[in-house]
Amino acid sequence: AADISDGTVFHFxxxxxxxxxxxxxxxLNNSLVLPVEGADGLIKGAKIAFFGSKNTEALARIGEIELEQGLPHPLFDGEWGKTARAAMKSYLISDFSENNFDMILDKAKIAGFKYVYHSGPFLDWGHFNWDPKFTKSGDEGVxxxxxxxxxxxxxxxVHTLSNFMTTNDAYVTPVPTEHLLKQGVLSLTADLDKDQTEITIKKSSLFDRPMTLNxxxxDQELITYGNTEDKGETLLLxxxxxxxxxxxxxxxxxxxxxxxxxxxxxxxLFPDLVLQDKFSDRLAEIMNKTGLCQISFDGLEGCSxxxxxxxxxxxFVYRWYNQLNHNVLNDASRLSHNLWHIHTRMNWGEPWGEAMRTGQVxxxxxxxxxxxxxxxxxMLGWFLIRLADRNFECSSLEDLEWxxxxxxxxxxxxxxxxxxxxLRRHGQIDKLLETIKNWDKxxxxxxxxxxxxxxxxxxxxEWHLEKVSEENYNLYPLHISKHYRCNLAEMQPGQPGGADWSWESPYExxxxxxxKVDGDGTIKDPSFTTPKGVIKFPCEISDRQxxxxxxxxKAVVTDKNYNVISEVQPQGKALLPAGSSAVAFSCEQTSEDAPEVIIRYITKGTPEGIRLNK
Incomplete structure (x- = not known):
């Protein structure tokens, strides 16, 4: 459809x-495309339909058309999925098993999650057998x-990648099916013996696009090649x-x-269209036999x-949907015009190589x-709560509330x-989960x-939500500073351990x-002096604490994953006026090694009250 100056043009x-x-x-040019068998392969029966309505009534009208035309019209507790708020439910993704499932359910309840979703439960993709690390009892265990x-x-x-097929699946090994998806046919220039590791074929354009598995x-043998050598009219594999x-x-x-x-x-690898149907059938069987209520068709574009x-x-999706005996919340990472009717919503994974605040914002x-x-x-996509590693700090409350x-x-x-x-090792996990529950509620x-x-x-x-009672909450605007760094190994001669900075805050x-202490060494008794007072923390803090x-x-010293090592009784008050202020930081160095001290400060403004209307 194209919007032009004096109307609209539709092309079907x-x-x-x-x-x-x-x-x-x-x-890839000239890729082999096999025919679609049956009525679906023909133009006969193709239809076009128009409807008209006010913009504000379009969604309701589409719902009526779905019912009139027998299109998919999934419901959540009797309400159409396109208007039900249940379609936008947040959920927990984890790598649980039958051995720790009780813990997962306990954590999900703290967060108020109504769906828990396994990130990778299958041993293979194709037959979709369950990984014994997930359950040892197959469909019945699930x-x-x-x-x-x-x-x-x-x-x-559960999560899977639609029609992507692992090489350990029984459709591949030990006897490969004839329905592995083919790019085309290559022509041998001579017979092959069973030990031959260099194969000559007639030149083919199928090698114009690099592949991964090669x-x-x-017949019933699979062969992979390492590289190719151009021999003029032939290629040597x-x-x-x-x-x-x-x-x-x-x-x-x-x-x-x-x-x-x-x-x-x-x-x-991929299946052809005939084998792809068997993938759909198995996924529908899994849903029906186990009662699973959620799946993501990640990688659905693989079908193309x-x-x-x-x-x-x-x-792929219609065949699966038409076999279900109960409603299954489902999504994909991209939206097809036709699958709009089946998909509950879209959602997508994120590259974990970025921090929460920068991952494809x-x-x-x-x-x-x-x-x-x-x-x-x-939907907003996937977020990750992580432990500390070489590249990232442990996920904080401030990151989560963002x-x-x-x-x-x-x-x-x-x-x-x-x-x-x-979930086991994050020192503030229950606090984070409670925060999720309050915001989502x-x-x-x-x-x-x-x-x-x-x-x-x-x-x-930046914001912070504070629970006052079951019905009342305060929403605070926050100011979170940049990282201030004090390298204790680079002090001027005669300068005590510390630094002078200018801190700004929109709020008094x-x-x-x-x-955070970063690097070998330990500091002791850090203090901060502002125009409004001094606060001192009598404690010791070492590397990655x-x-x-x-x-x-309240003040605590924690390890790199916020597990409490000791509680600290602060002396004085931490107050900052609005605007720019001179701040003096000082501490004692109690080790021969001089670490770097990294500091962020947070101030908050006047809250707005929010009342939960039941």
Whole structure:
């Protein structure tokens, strides 16, 4: 559809799919595309429908059309998924198993999560057998976990990559199916013996696009090649592995077709359209036999490697959906025009190589406008609560509340990824989970005003939500400073341990402190002097330890993951006037090694009261 100056132009098309073709697929010219069998392969029966309504009534009208035309119309507790607030439920992603499932459920209840979702429960993709680290009892073991969660008011979901196929799956090894997805046929120039590791073929354009596995199939043998050498009219495939992926190396006639296979950088293969149907069937069987209530069709675009475009994506999900015996919340990382009817919402993973505040922020925000235009439930994507590692600090309350304030501002759900190791070892995890519960409770009850939401969705603002009672909450604007650094190894001659800085605050208030010692060595008795007073913390802090001082006047020394080592009784008061102030920091160095001290301070403004309307 194109909006032009004096009207709108619509262009519709239908494609015949019942003939074998060679088309451009994923940037590869002349890729083999197999025909679609049955009525779906024909143009006959293709239809176009228009509807008209006021903009404000469009969503309701689409719902009526779904019912009239027998289109998918999934419900949540009797309400259509496109209007139900349950469609925007936040959820917990973790790597749990039947051995620690009770702990996962306990943590989910603290956060108020109604869905817990396993990040990778399968041993293989294709047959979708369960990883014994997840459950040793197959579908029945999963069913028991689902029933246990249901008794606690929690639903369970699992993650997979749609039609991506692992090389350990029984469709690949030890006898590969004939339905592995093929790029095309290669022509041998001579017979192959079973030990041959250099293979000569006629030159082919199928090698124009580099692949990852470099896999080929001939009869019931899979072969991978290492590299190619141009020989003019032929190509030499070098460093070939015969009988790859547990198949059997055998001799082959020159006349036997040698197929080049599609793969993906995840080191996976793909099924053709016929085998893809079996993937859909197995995923539907899993849902029906176990009672699982959530799945993400991650990598759904992999279906388009068949050369059948959006049709293949839709076929995969529709076939699955039409076999379900209960409603399953489902999403994908991208939205197809047709799967709008089935998908509950969109959601997507994030690169964990970035901090929470910088992981595709612009994309998260841009997607909210996309959802609004497409009358679709809103989600913000995945966030990660992490432990400290070489590159990142342990996730803090301030980081989390930044994400939660964005969620509240856009009225959008999210996935919070917290591995079971993090749930066990993060020293403030229960506090973080309680914070999630409070923010989401208010968002789901639509307790934030439009003015508040406008401010909250600005990614440059910081907020803190404080629970006063079950019905009443205070929302504080925060100012979080940059990192101030004092390198004790670089003091001027005669200068005591410390530094002088200029601190700014838009608010006159108490300030909270996050002090970290970085590097070998220990400091003692840090203190801060401002125009409003002095505060001193009688304690010792060593490498990768924190001094955390909060607005309630409490201070603790913690390890790198915020586990409390000792409580500290502060002396004095931490007060900062509005505007710019001179601040003196001092401490004693009690070790021969001189570490760096890294400090951030936080001030807060006047709160707005928020009442939970039940």
């Amino acid at each position: 098309s239908a494609r015949r799919r019942n003939k074998q073709e060679y088309r451009q697929v994923q940037g 069913r028991k976990m689902v029933d246990k969660a249901k008794a606690e008011g929690i639903a369970v979901g 896999a080929m199939q001939i 070098k460093n070939c592995k015969r009988g790859a992926y547990g198949t059997t190396a055998t001799a082959h006639s020159q006349k036997t077709p040698l197929y080049k296979l599609w793969d993906y950088p995840y080191k996976t 490697y068949t050369g059948q475009d959006e049709y293949a994506n839709n076929r 612009e994309n998260r925000i841009k997607n909210q406008a996309f959802f609004k235009r497409n009358l679709f439930p809103r 994400a939660l304030s964005e969620s509240a501002g856009f009225d959008a759900g999210y996935a919070m990824t917290i591995n079971s190791n993090t 208010l968002r789901e009850a639509e307790a934030f005003t439009e003015e508040q939401k406008t401010l909250l969705r600005d990614p440059l603002t 208030s108490m300030y909270a402190i996050r002090l 924190y001094l955390l001082y909060t607005f309630d006047g």
